[in-house]
Amino acid sequence: MHDIFVLAEHREGELREVTLEILTLAGQLAEQSGGKVTAVLLGSGIDEYAGKCASFADRVLVVDDPMYKDYNSAAYQQALVELIKAEKPHLVLIGNTGQGVDLAPSLAVELDVPYTSDVVSVTLEGDKPVATRQYYGGKIDGRIEFKDADVYVLAIREASTPAGEGGKSGEIQKIDNPVTTEVTVRKFLEYVEAAIGEVDITQSTMLVSVGRGIRDEKNMPIMEELAEAMGADLSASRAVVDAGWLPTDRQVGISGKTVSPKLYLAVGISGAFQHVTGIKGADVVVAINKDPDAPIFQYADYGIVDDLLKVVPALTEKIKEMKG
């Protein structure tokens, strides 16, 4: 009765990292409650993922059917309802991802059980989970307590628990598809990649942003290399766009775009009010500027006071090393 279900998430031939993170979290909780961790894997031709999940779980429930080749909330929900009713886990953990937020809330309603989302940490108090989540853009934490229930559904924020080493060897249990009727209300068609060369910086999760501190267009390549090494998009302050070193749609600030990346690395940007207004939504701001009094340091979480021409190439090297 203390068992934990974790929904495995995969896309385009890859098991997503969030699956292993949440399995790790589930393992920690199960250790405390004495329950077992079950990874639930819905898909088609997914033996490889099952093996990977098995090293993080006590058991992997596999439903292998063409119906689940690509994610479809309607099909997933039906299958999960059947499995949860049959297996009666105590906790169901799902990633708070593009897939999870499309699935977990309606699943909880159909099961008529408590649900909350975007959980950054979860503990067990007695028999019940207690969740911590953020409010007001991370300015306040909140403690969520649940009404008594047999099952609780929680959507867990990506990267809130680092994935562990695994090392378990859970039993892989293939079961028949519990959904016997065709799903018609919603159909998967295809995945469409973001158009190449058309970067929408308002949607970027990582931005390396260039300011007038770069001085000269001939220095732009070191910024491009850093962005590439980090897997980030390049954005800029007005001065750089004005100079024509980056297109207008890369401009951040009052007269440009408002961005909300997970990381905003401001290089050679002094942090004029008209600029920083555009980065209000950034999670982590790092500033590299040689002026220790530059206002950008008031908005940054981390700062390096130094010449960007020295720091940027060194940082690029370190990140390349780290990524192997």
Added chain:
Amino acid sequence: MNVVVCVKQVPDTSDPDVEVHIDSSGKGVDESKFSFVINDADNYAVEEAILLKEKHEGEVTVVNIGPEAANQVVRMALAKGGDQAIRLDDERFAFSDITATARLLASAIGDLEFDIVMTGCIASDDGYSAVGVTLAQMLDLPHAAMVKSVEVIGDNKLKVGRELEGGLLEMLEIETPCVLTIQTGINEPRYASFKGIRAASKKEIKVMDLEATGLSEDQVGEAGSTAVMVEYSVPVVGELAEILEGDAAETSVKLSGILKEKGLV
């Protein structure tokens, strides 16, 4: 094409100078220094609803849960092209969680004639990303979350694109009536001019209290909630940037370490 669009009024706390202070109850925050705006994603939902109306005719109904002050965002939506509005307002609705909030919306929307219900995909204050999809299940309708494109492809069929991590779009077909939660950036929200807002104040905003919803007291507010926020606390964060000391070789090692630790590289 009739569209119902749900809008929420939220405090604008994104500015670095705006401090959020927990009030004496421990379950609320001091709102006296906030300015209030339409939730960002809802603003895009309103625009998408009006674009669909302009292209395929029909009406747009704006639904809000909030006090009288929330008329501000409702009127903006009406000024942009909404036809009528419902505002759910009762002290007993306070502290509603995802489920109780969706139940309230369902009580107001259930009897309307519509093809699509739209909500924003996330609220900037509570960040739940859940009310729209919860509402869909309560209305027993199909749904799609984080929608970045909508196209009408048949009498009761839409082609929509859901935005996934890394900007990948998941294209799918969905039958109407359905619920879509709209992602920011799907369109360019228009401006509601002051004259437009003033003219829209003539349009009716129907106000519903608990009795009007037909729900009972134990189905709304904290009593009707199953996942209750019981206590706010202040997260531990630094004020000014933490300056990494050392020469370029040292600082780059420190910074890359921090980025790795935070899962950013």
Added chain:
Amino acid sequence: MNIEHGTFVEKYDLLGCIQCGRCTGGCPVTVRTDLNVRLFVYETVDDDRLEALSEKHEIWDCTTCNNCALRCPKGLDPFEVLLGLRSMQVEEGNIEPTAISALESVFNNGNPWGKPRALRCNWMEDIEGVEKVRILEKGEKADVLIHTCCTACYDPRIIPLARNLVRVMEKAGVDYGFIGEEETDCGSEVRRLGEEGLFEMLDEDNTELFDAYDSGRIVCLSPHCYNTFKNECENIKTPVLHYTELVAEIIREGKLELTGEIDSKVVYHDPCYLGKKNKVFDEPRYILGRIPGIELMEFNQSREISLCCEGGGGKMWVESESKEQRLSETRILDAKEMGADIVAVACPFCLLTLEDALKAKGFDEEMRVADILELLGESI
């Protein structure tokens, strides 16, 4: 959009135009954009074309510097036609997202910078030599009621101007006071972005607000607020001054002693809304001349023919697409060539645009841009 016949002809007295072209001939932005204001005056006579004309992007290039109006032999205000066209686009909801944010913020917060009203007075804390900045109660009497300007309340680069103005007032023993959090946007940029309805609301709000105090004069920090209250809010009865007018007066009366030396060559840049629009040319120069050590220089283009910095006319929120050199950069290059150490201004927008240009040109080591209030702060 419903346009009544002859709307523009009547509103802007278009039939008075003789198409001489002096407006376009003197328009400073023609060097970097396609704007031809004479042609707009000509074409807006035809009601049927208004809709199409309002969709032309050039209408957003105008900085409303007032040059065309000064040069018009018939006394028209040609650029107002462009504002009329902008207002048509605003009614349609069809404007730049940056301008939308600014206008929505004015509506919600009383300032265009997206800042909460409750933070409007944060700049008043811990001013050197000032125990407490005086905020007036409704009905309270003060010789001078100061209107701060939204930019001076919130922009860290401009806040020192407001703080120095308070120091000057205290030092000279002026009976002054502020409105406080209730102070609101003047509507200058709102009107210039074409939001006529919102401007009307601000006009009413400000008129009512000023009426609630027993003040002898309203003093504005920014020439833009000054111009609006003085010339566009018709029901404000209290005399309105720019701070340079008040400061020149108190220096003349011997109430303010300037002792600190600023040993520099200073060239004064006339802000359009102070100079060209309101003919306040002498007071700023008088103040600068009274600061010990300053050697005052003049631009070739000064006073009535001063070059616009491109900060007004709503341009803080609507960028030109032009890649040509900014006028502010031209201005800085001129100052550099003259050998000036300081470019002095008397306007928050001029300060921001010229300082940006100075940094873009890489002259920040050898030159600086400063508002007269900052120089006063150094000298008292």
